[in-house]
Amino acid sequence: MSNVWLPCGNYHQNYAEDHGWWQTNFLKGKMILLLAVVFIGIPLVADEYWISVCSMIGYTAMGALGVQLLIGYTGLLTLGHAAFIAVGAYTSVMLILQFPWPQFLVDWGLAYPISIIMAGIAAGLWSVLFGLPSAKVKGFYLILTTMAAQFITVDFILTQYVSQIGGRGQAFSLPPGTIKIGPWVIENDIQIYFVMAVILTLMVIVLANLLRSKPGRAWVAIRDNDIAAEALGINIVWYKLLAFFVAGFMAGVAGAFWVCNTAALSPEHFQWFLSLWLVGVILIGGVGSIQGAIFGSIFMVVVMELLQMGVIPLSEYYPQILFDFAYIKDMAFGLAICGFLIYEPNGLAYRWWQAKNYFNLWPFSY
């Protein structure tokens, strides 16, 4: 059944209508407004710093969407997602710097866009490799196999071999003007923001579509009861691996986006804490919801930035706070997760859903 509250008198006649994107004009208006805010409002209003914060939110959300698909929709616990982001980032950089591109592709600004797609495919396939154990194990055991992805990929392969390519290694630095999309050289915060906004929008559309299609229903069935799903004829190994591929693909694209944000790369960018952070994001945002991944990303990035702002005036009176700030930040991260698990286990997405419902019936809510 649709999760959209329809105005009285509107009835769905078939499944296609039930799963339609634009079920009411009001909904269509809200989506257009949201896109206008993202693509016009924020770039007009926000200064360079807040634009860069939005780009960080987008990067976090791109990673969190993949984690959401695995944990929230398929029930596959993962703690190694940073590895797949790293694979995407390195694939993109290696292709940009090392691949002998035909000159016309470089001139037309297609090298980076192609590298983004290739980064997604490489990370997706790499993710499938570490998803193979999911055919046999689940729960805590799967967490351990996905954690292995982090250590094998980042600490071993990328550090010892990949980042050695091209001489000094470790820190690939992209010369200015290297990242180009069509005629635009991506070099300032606003351009990076637009790249993020386009990629994230596409990701949300693709994932939302996948979730209302056959694979999406199979993933949810596996999450709810994998034995029952198998009994219903769902090839659970295939769909689990498909989930790993899609999640890995999104992580790879996130990694390729990260490259245009930093113009430099080293294995230190993809520490294990990033994987943990992404799980925290979906726990706070709401497990099993695309909106949850976005809300969680906004909450985590913005709260941390606000904490930082709060620390500046306090440091005048209590200088030690500057030394302890990273601990305070980690503590805030831990407290936020504990707080949400205890007081709002359904996350921010549930609160959003409640607010929407309240206003849907307002002023006659009863």
Add this chain to the structure above:
Amino acid sequence: MKKGIFLKILVMFLAVAFLAGFSTVAVAKKIKVGGLMDTTGATSDVGKDYAIGMADAFKYINSQGGVNGKKIKYIWFDYGYRIPEAITKYKMLKRLGNIAIMGWGTGDTEALSPTVNKDKLPYVSASYSAHLTDPKKTPYNLFFSSDYSTNARSAITAWFDKKWPKHKDFGKRKPRFACCYMFASPYGSAPIKAIKDQAKLLGFEIGPDQDVSLFAIDTKSQVMALKKFKPDVVWHGNTTMSVAATVRDAYALGLGADWIINNWGFDENLPRLAGKAAEGVMGATPCAFFGQNYKNMDLVVSSAEQYSPGVPKGKRLIRTVQAWGDALVLWEAMKRADKKGVDLTKKGCGPGIMKEGFETMRNFDIGLGAAPISYTATDHRPATGCLIQEWKGGKFQTVEAVDLKKRWPKLWATKWLGW
């Protein structure tokens, strides 16, 4: 009800933090300098003392009237050696109107370098990577110390000059050399190409590198791998904690090689952590150790006592002195630029600080045992060599002050810039 209280507290806290953060944007006009430090992350074993030293130095500078009468507002953040965090924090510092940044690690400094160039913001780092010394590529990156590659070349040269001739196999075979460092760390890997180039120049046989994490507390497998190669001298490019662990394990397993250490792994804590194993360990010292007898050391020590009384003097390290070194060169550059009419209270004064400040320095002495500092528009290598010292008989003793420019003037001028 409980949910409501939780949410209210959260919202109130966020509102206060938000307003407080914005309120700082509107402080009285001062020269704003930002800082990115690591007091809790992978390099906090050396970063904490550096951060304390930097805060002391700016307090001292303000007590002396700041920059020609204008006070400095120094705001810094601990980024926990997490590079994504360094990037957002840098942007926040820029937004707050800082006209120069005191940076920390090699990974984040190199990652931020393209942004720093674009923003034209002088970035004085604790990373002394030689990759930051070529103004054609990194025109706004600076530091007071000899760079890591100069440290590494000087260290292996000093060992070759002073230790190898006393070896029983001298004249019979080539000396054997290997490197230990964290491969994933841009700091650790920065001078490796240079030191191997120097080893080849001096006629060493080079063995396989060993990956030692910055967090390592057990390095026996790496030491066992080194034993197969039987090196005469090993370069360690990490920070003190993991250097001490390796030196200890090598001593216990009888590796029998001498150690040469990069500056961030060679401080007063090394003999404390490594004990007897530290005897004879050599390292690059770009400035004096804390409390050593140099012209301006009294200022460092008295400021440490006055501004950071919570940290016992006996626990202060060379890192404090290094922080002062970076703060003093920025102070000098700002004073020079200010005298030339550059408005340091306004954004966009970076090119002025570079041209009228840093790049006018010729053999500037900070009075803390560092080599005289020069920057030009074409070369940001501050020093042409490095003092190599060893821990012997319970104190640091000079092995050799190597001047690479004097010994290899052509290579120094034409080949070694920027790596």
